[in-house]
Amino acid sequence: MSDPSFFEWLSTSPWANAMNGPEWAFPLVQSLHFIGFAFSIGTIAIVDLRLLGWAMPRQSAAELAADLAPWTTVGFVLMLITGPLMFSADAVTYHNNASFQFKMTVLLLAFLFHFTLHRRATRAGVLPLTAKFAGGLSLLLWTAVVAGGRMIAFV
Amino acid sequence: MSIPSLLQWIESTDLSTAIREGALPYPIIGGIHLLGIALFGGMLLMTDLRLLGWAMRRVPVSDIVRQFQPWKWAGFMVVVASGLLLAWAEPIKLYRSPAFWVKMALLALVGVHALVFRARVYGNTTELDVTVTGEAKLAAAISLLLWAGLIISGRLIAYDA
Numbered sequence: 141m142s143d144p145s146f147f148e149w150l151s152t153s154p155w156a157n158a159m160n161g162p163e164w165a166f167p168l169v170q171s172l173h174f175i176g177f178a179f180s181i182g183t184i185a186i187v188d189l190r191l192l193g194w195a196m197p198r199q200s201a202a203e204l205a206a207d208l209a210p211w212t213t214v215g216f217v218l219m220l221i222t223g224p225l226m227f228s229a230d231a232v233t234y235h236n237n238a239s240f241q242f243k244m245t246v247l248l249l250a251f252l253f254h255f256t257l258h259r260r261a262t263r264a265g266v267l268p269l270t271a272k273f274a275g276g277l278s279l280l281l282w283t284a285v286v287a288g289g290r291m292i293a294f295v
Numbered sequence: 296m297s298i299p300s301l302l303q304w305i306e307s308t309d310l311s312t313a314i315r316e317g318a319l320p321y322p323i324i325g326g327i328h329l330l331g332i333a334l335f336g337g338m339l340l341m342t343d344l345r346l347l348g349w350a351m352r353r354v355p356v357s358d359i360v361r362q363f364q365p366w367k368w369a370g371f372m373v374v375v376a377s378g379l380l381l382a383w384a385e386p387i388k389l390y391r392s393p394a395f396w397v398k399m400a401l402l403a404l405v406g407v408h409a410l411v412f413r414a415r416v417y418g419n420t421t422e423l424d425v426t427v428t429g430e431a432k433l434a435a436a437i438s439l440l441l442w443a444g445l446i447i448s449g450r451l452i453a454y455d456a
Binding site: 163164166167168170171174175177178179181182183184185186189195196197198199203207208211279282283286287289290291293294 | 318321322325326329330332333334335336337338339340341344350351352353354358362363366443446447450451453454
C-alpha cells in the first residue's frame with residue numbers, strides 16, 4: 141500500500157518502545173482513549189439526540205452545540221494523542237488490519253461530516269427533517285467508528 | 296454448591312460457550328459495552344462537570360440532571376447487561392483477575408455513592424439551581440473518579456493472566 145519502512149520505523153520509535161515497555165502502559169493509554177471518546181462521542185451524541193428531538197427539549201441544538209464544543213474538542217485531542225500512540229506500538233500490524241483501515245475510513249468521514257454539514261444542521265432555522273437526518277447520520281458514523289475500533293483486536 | 300463448581304457450571308452453559316467460542320458474539324457484545332460508554336459517558340461527564348461549574352453553565356442544573364437521567368439510566372443498563380454477558384463467557388478467568396475485583400469493588404462504591412448522594416444531590420436540583428452546594432460538588436468529583444476507575448480497571452482485566 142505505502143512505504144513499509146515508515147511503519148517499521150514508527151514501531152521502533154521511542155514512544156512505541158515506551159508503549160511496549162511496562163505491562164500497564166498500553167491498557168492505561170487505551171483507558172485514556174476510552175475517556176477521550178466519552179468526551180467527544182458522548183457530547184456529540186447529546187447534540188445528535190437533540191437534533192433527533194429525543195433529548196434536552198428545553199435547550200436548542202445550537203445552544204447545546206456551542207456549550208459542548210469545547211468538551212468535544214477535549215475528547216478529540218485526547219483521542220488523537222492516545223490513538224497514534226497505540227498505533228505506533230505495533231504500526232506494521234495495525235496498518236494492515238482490515239478493521240483498522242475501516243475505522244480510519246469512517247473516522248475521516250465522521251470528522252468531515254462533523255465539521256461541515258453536522259455543524260450547519262445545529263444552527264437555528266434548519267428544517268426539522270434536515271436536523272433529524274444529520275443527527276441520525278452522525279450517531280451512525282460514530283457508532284461505526286467505535287465498532288470498527290473494537291474489531292481491530294479480533295481480526 | 297462451591298464457588299469453583301458454580302463457575303464451572305456457568306462456563307459449561309450453552310450461552311457461555313457460544314459467547315466464548317463464537318467468532319462474532321464476543322466482539323459484538325464488547326462493542327455494545329463500549330458504545331454504552333461512548334454514547335452515555337458524555338452525559339455522566341457533563342452532569343458532573345456542570346455540578347463542578349466547569350461545563351454548560353448557561354443551562355440550569357435541574358435541566359441537565361432531569362433531562363439526562365433517563366438516558367444515563369438506559370446507558371447504565373446497556374453497559375451492565377453487556378458486561379454480565381461478557382462475564383458469563385469467562386467467569387473462571389474473571390474470578391482469578393485482580394482487576395476484575397477492583398472493578399467490582401468500584402461498582403459497589405457506585406452503589407454507595409447513589410445511597411449517599413442520590414436524594415440530596417441528584418434528586419434535589421431545584422435548590423442546586425440557586426447555588427451548587429459543596430456536597431453536590433463532592434458527589435460530582437467522586438462520581439468522575441469512580442467512572443474513570445471503572446474504565447481503567449475494566450481495561451486492565453484483559454491484561455490479567
